[in-house]
Amino acid sequence: MNVRDALEADADALASIADSPTDVMRNLVHDRTVRVAEDGAHDPNMDVAESQYKGSDPEDLLGFISFDAKADTVHVTQLDGTSEACKRLLAEPVRFAERESMAVEVLVSPDTETIETAAQELGFERRGRGPRFDGSPTVRFRLEP
Numbered sequence: 001m002n003v004r005d006a007l008e009a010d011a012d013a014l015a016s017i018a019d020s021p022t023d024v025m026r027n028l029v030h031d032r033t034v035r036v037a038e039d040g041a042h043d044p045n046m047d048v049a050e051s052q053y054k055g056s057d058p059e060d061l062l063g064f065i066s067f068d069a070k071a072d073t074v075h076v077t078q079l080d081g082t083s084e085a086c087k088r089l090l091a092e093p094v095r096f097a098e099r100e101s102m103a104v105e106v107l108v109s110p111d112t113e114t115i116e117t118a119a120q121e122l123g124f125e126r127r128g129r130g131p132r133f134d135g136s137p138t139v140r141f142r143l144e145p
Contacts (some may be wrong), residue, residue, distance in 0.1 A: 006034035037085035065089035076106040087118035
């Protein structure tokens with residue numbers, strides 16, 4: 001599995017994973033730090049003109065994460081993918097936060113066991129209820145520096 005920065009060309013694949021409009025995902029790539037996990041069968045050193053970067057395929061991407069930092073906390077704004085990809089991707093903002101002595105916070109909806117498991121395996125602690133999104137509850141997980 002390779003983890004890399006997301007590109008605008010990934011918007012269609014991200015939209016497919018997140019079940020979200022392509023324009024929304026394109027804006028996400030521009031507005032946040034976004035990383036993608038892709039199938040390790042791709043050679044990241046191959047010529048870009050002939051690579052998957054012309055427009056990634058949802059079959060190539062195993063998951064993605066978006067996050068941003070405000071004040072003393074890194075906020076994970078979206079995370080989706082396979083269980084292994086979620087764990088590997090969630091480690092990205094954790095590494096950033098450790099270097100900057102910041103906390104990391106992720107909100108998990110009750111039906112996303114893969115994200116909750118990844119958070120717990122990386123040392124996040126459950127911190128009660130989070131805000132509701134579209135009427136659905138969330139649980140707040142936090143990792144202190």
